[in-house]
Amino acid sequence: MIIAIDAMGGDLAPNSNVEGAIAAARKMSEARLVLVGDEARLRPLLADAPQNIEIRHAEEVIATEEEPVKAVRRKRDSSLVVGVTMVKNGEADAIISAGNTGALMTAGLLITGRIPGIDRPALSPIIPSVDGAGVMILDAGANMDAHPEHLLQYAVMGSIYAEKVMGVSRPRIGLLNVGTEEKKGNELTKATYGLLTNSSLNFVGNVEGRDIMEHVCDVVVCDGFSGNILIKTMEGMAKTLLGALKEEFTRSLTSQLGAMMLRSGFKRVKTQMDYTEHGGALLMGVQGTCIKAHGSSNALAIQRTIEQACKFIAQGVNGLIAHEIQKESGDLHA
Known part of the structure; x- marks a missing residue:
């Protein structure tokens, strides 16, 4: 190739x-x-x-x-x-x-x-999860507005990718929402919920942004506006947290010694959360x-x-x- x-x-x-x-x-x-x-x-x-x-x-x-x-x-x-x-x-x-x-x-x-x-392609990055497996997000910014049928198409594409490339058997599809209850959300998410429920996909329901990195699903679908905010917020939080830890662990001799003792553990966490391990964002x-x-x-x-x-x-x-x-x-x- x-x-x-x-x-x-x-x-x-x-x-x-x-x-x-x-x-x-x-x-x-x-x-x-x-x-x-x-x-x-x-x-x-x-x-x-x-x-x-x-x-x-x-x-x-x-x-x-x-x-x-x-x-x-x-x-x-x-x-x-x-x-x-x-x-x-x-x-x-x-x-x-x-x-x-x-x-x-x-x-x-x-x-x-x-x-x-x-109808509309989706920008589809894989964000890190705590277990290192990663979660695919569709759409992360290719289209700011979407219809329910578009999100169904995103789910189909993400499911195929997760199965064939990430090696996940029967990938779990989650719908990004403000709550996990079926009736939560705006008109887009409510209509999409019905389409995903009636599809052949392994739809596990609504998921909240705070739970995604816990690997509650393998693929998250959303409109590009929400997805882009989600991705950039996560990137900013990770950058801020790593910066704060670095500053704290170099503050004094005692903290430097503590950092040396925890070095292997921090290295493993950094690897698990490193975007470079998951490749790029496909234009699916x-x-x-x-x-x-x-x-x-x-x-x-x-x-x-x-x-x-x-x-x-x-x-x-x-x-x-x-x-x-x-x-x-x-x-x-x-």
């Missing part, structure tokens, strides 16, 4: 992207990795790279602050657009970018198009495979995302989504 990497996208580009690709290439010799970007900057970083890495030159870069639609239309020779176009043309099986999120979503929609039967519902890596992805995060892409492709997830969406649509209209 062939994986295109937007080598110029992200806060730490291109170094971390190249380092992560090299690590992945050494581990997965059957995969062919294509670094898309400025060859003059990339070539010196590949001195000791394995043979299954190559460069596809692209003159332009879409910056993080650029308006997505304009950037995608005007910068046809940007590393991101070239990578997505490779997927569209069958030159690559997947594109990974740590760059402009909106631009990747726009390019995925405009260039590759949607899977038949999918588009033809081809588009994955958004975190903007500040280090080499390990890029490596994990490449591994995630290979597993997604090997399991034929997009084909399964198309089949199941058609099946669920038929059941709803029967």
